[in-house]
Amino acid sequence: MLKYLMVVSRRDDAISEVIGFVLIIALIAIVASLYLTYVVPAQGRDLEIAHMDVVQNQFLDYKNTVDSLWINNRYNTQISSPFTLGTNPGSTQGSFVNMPLFQPVTSGGTLVVTDNLILNQDNITITAVDALSTQLPGDYSPATWLVQSEPDHLYVNFSTTDISKPDYVNINPGSPVWGVNLTTTPGSSTTTLAITISKNGNPTVSNLVINNAIINKTPTQSPYTIDLADNAYGLKESFSYPFTITITPNPNSNLIICRPIGYGKKPGMNSILNTQMGSLEYHSSNNYWITQNYIYQYGGVFLNQENGAVVKLLPSIKIESVKSVNSNFGRVTIHGVTIPSTIPSKVGGSSIVEVLTNLPDQDQSSYPTITTLASGVPNAKKVNITVTINRGPDTGIYVQMWKETFDKIQKGSGDAKNWIKTGNSSNMAYMTIENLSSSQPYDITLNTQNNVASVILSPTAYT
Numbered sequence: 001m002l003k004y005l006m007v008v009s010r011r012d013d014a015i016s017e018v019i020g021f022v023l024i025i026a027l028i029a030i031v032a033s034l035y036l037t038y039v040v041p042a043q044g045r046d047l048e049i050a051h052m053d054v055v056q057n058q059f060l061d062y063k064n065t066v067d068s069l070w071i072n073n074r075y076n077t078q079i080s081s082p083f084t085l086g087t088n089p090g091s092t093q094g095s096f097v098n099m100p101l102f103q104p105v106t107s108g109g110t111l112v113v114t115d116n117l118i119l120n121q122d123n124i125t126i127t128a129v130d131a132l133s134t135q136l137p138g139d140y141s142p143a144t145w146l147v148q149s150e151p152d153h154l155y156v157n158f159s160t161t162d163i164s165k166p167d168y169v170n171i172n173p174g175s176p177v178w179g180v181n182l183t184t185t186p187g188s189s190t191t192t193l194a195i196t197i198s199k200n201g202n203p204t205v206s207n208l209v210i211n212n213a214i215i216n217k218t219p220t221q222s223p224y225t226i227d228l229a230d231n232a233y234g235l236k237e238s239f240s241y242p243f244t245i246t247i248t249p250n251p252n253s254n255l256i257i258c259r260p261i262g263y264g265k266k267p268g269m270n271s272i273l274n275t276q277m278g279s280l281e282y283h284s285s286n287n288y289w290i291t292q293n294y295i296y297q298y299g300g301v302f303l304n305q306e307n308g309a310v311v312k313l314l315p316s317i318k319i320e321s322v323k324s325v326n327s328n329f330g331r332v333t334i335h336g337v338t339i340p341s342t343i344p345s346k347v348g349g350s351s352i353v354e355v356l357t358n359l360p361d362q363d364q365s366s367y368p369t370i371t372t373l374a375s376g377v378p379n380a381k382k383v384n385i386t387v388t389i390n391r392g393p394d395t396g397i398y399v400q401m402w403k404e405t406f407d408k409i410q411k412g413s414g415d416a417k418n419w420i421k422t423g424n425s426s427n428m429a430y431m432t433i434e435n436l437s438s439s440q441p442y443d444i445t446l447n448t449q450n451n452v453a454s455v456i457l458s459p460t461a462y463t
Contacts, residue, residue, distance in 0.1 A: 040103065041104070044105065044287060044289075045288040047087040048107055050087075051087045052286075052289065054084055055084065055109075055292075055294055058081065058082065059282070059294045060301055062083075065079055065357075066357060066453065067316065069357075070335060070337070070359060070451045075361035076358065078356055078357065078358045080355070081354070082460075083354075083355055084352050085109040085110070085111060085349055085350050085352070086285075086349065086351070087106055104287070107285055107286045107350070108285045108348060110282070110285070110348040111280070111281070111346070112280070112281045112282075112345070112346045113345045113346075113456075114278065114279060114281075122279065122297065122387065122388070122389055122390070123276055123387070123388045124298060124385070125273065125385070125386045125387075126384070127271070127383065128270065128373060128382075129380060129383070130380060130382070131379055131380050132378075150239065153227050154228040155226070155227055155377050156180075156225070157225050157226075157377075158193065158224050159221070160184055160214070160217065161216055161217065162216065163184060163186060163191035163214060164191075166183065166185060166186065168182065168183045168184070169250060170249075171228070172248075173239075173243045173244060173246070175243075177200065178197070178198065179198045180228060182226070183196070191214050192209050192214070193209070193210055193224060194208055196208070197234070197235060199238055211224055271373055271380075273450065275338055276338065278339030278453075279295055279339060280296040280297075280355065281293060281295045282294045290305055291305065292304075293305065295401075298337060299316045299335065299337040300405060302401050309397050314408060314409060314412075316334065317332075317333070317385070319333075320413065320414060320415075322445075328415070329444065329445060330419055330433060330435045331444070331445045332445070334385075334447070335449045336448070336450050337451045338450060339452075339453050339455050340452060346457075347459050352459075352460050353459050353460065354459075355457060356455070357454070359454075360452060378443050378445050379446060380444045380445075381444065382432065383433040383434075383446050386431075387399075387402040388427060389402070389427050389428070389429075395426070395427050399426070399429050400424075405429075406430070416433075418436065420432070420433050421434075
């Protein structure tokens with residue numbers, strides 16, 4: 001009996017050791033499971049949130065850098081901007097053991113440059129309603145303009161490149177009914193700009209000084225503006241329609257004659273810019289955090305995610321009220337950046353990508369700007385800005401993005417915000433600017449500049 005009891009005791013000791021070993025393995029498995037279930041995703045989430053902050057800052061820096069090119073006229077200057085596509089698991093701290101199983105899975109992303117993919121045709125249309133057109137600076141061909149009906153304004157823009165020399169320009173209708181002579185006369189310290197007006201060969205206004213201290217003007221600077229239809233000159237009553245205006249400038253002059261449009265007397269023309277905006281976009285592939293897409297488009301920075309869109313930095317669209325003696329005029333200034341790409345480029349993974357950007361000083365005929373508008377004067381009755389989106393299932397998010405953009409521009413427009421209306425449809429967001437407080441025929445000055453950016457993706461390092 002004693003021998004039997006000793007054998008049973010030895011068997012129980014062996015079983016207890018096995019059970020203890022199994023319990024230790026189970027405990028390790030439970031701890032590892034909890035680590036994989038809670039700690040690793042938390043670390044991955046923190047990594048991806050930090051990475052999204054890095055990507056956001058890289059897009060904000062990119063906008064500021066591109067803006068600095070056109071602001072400082074640094075065309076044909078290539079800049080390099082780094083973008084980080086994915087997280088780096090090597091930076092994870094406090095791993096359970098140094099094994100890939102206990103580290104967050106590396107997330108990646110895709111950087112895309114595109115403007116004309118089938119599902120990425122984002123167009124912007126800018127329309128100046130009842131626009132006042134102009135001859136381009138330095139272009140005197142043709143030097144004769146046809147005025148078909150009574151104008152509300154007949155603007156002449158005058159500038160000279162050397163105020164130390166006498167200068168002149170003659171303007172007449174091709175017959176001796178009336179004539180205008182603009183002259184610059186250097187003095188001891190200043191140079192004056194004067195106007196002489198004659199009717200039927202007899203002077204009615206002689207050497208009337210309209211500016212007693214003019215300066216040299218380059219073709220890119222605003223010229224001096226004279227409205228020949230101003231009642232103070234008494235010319236309007238001598239206009240007989242239709243008539244032609246002939247310009248005879250001194251070779252040193254830089255003259256612009258603005259073709260008039262009689263608002264309310266003749267249907268006004270609409271000057272239109274319609275172009276594809278293109279974009280630089282980052283599409284995340286997060287494993288532990290929500291998917292976020294950052295977009296640089298038309299000079300603005302946006303964030304699109306599951307619950308909607310957020311405007312990070314507005315495009316360069318400014319609307320303001322400019323006070324004058326008789327009325328408040330509106331000024332709309334648009335500096336857009338379009339990104340053409342006949343073959344859209346894409347880089348994916350977790351690498352660091354250099355984005356090479358250049359603003360070529362080139363003929364922008366494929367991305368035209370509004371070149372027919374009179375500059376430096378009110379040139380439109382109303383301005384419409386429309387963004388049309390074609391992105392399949394994502395169209396609604398991008399429409400919301402641009403609707404919020406227009407709403408923020410309206411809120412930041414000061415006294416002019418009451419002139420602005422915004423809205424959207426299923427594939428379109430729009431903003432209309434109309435000076436409701438003025439009865440003037442032209443009470444909005446629209447200035448546009450379309451900068452075309454050449455963008456190339458260049459992967460530099462891989463992780």
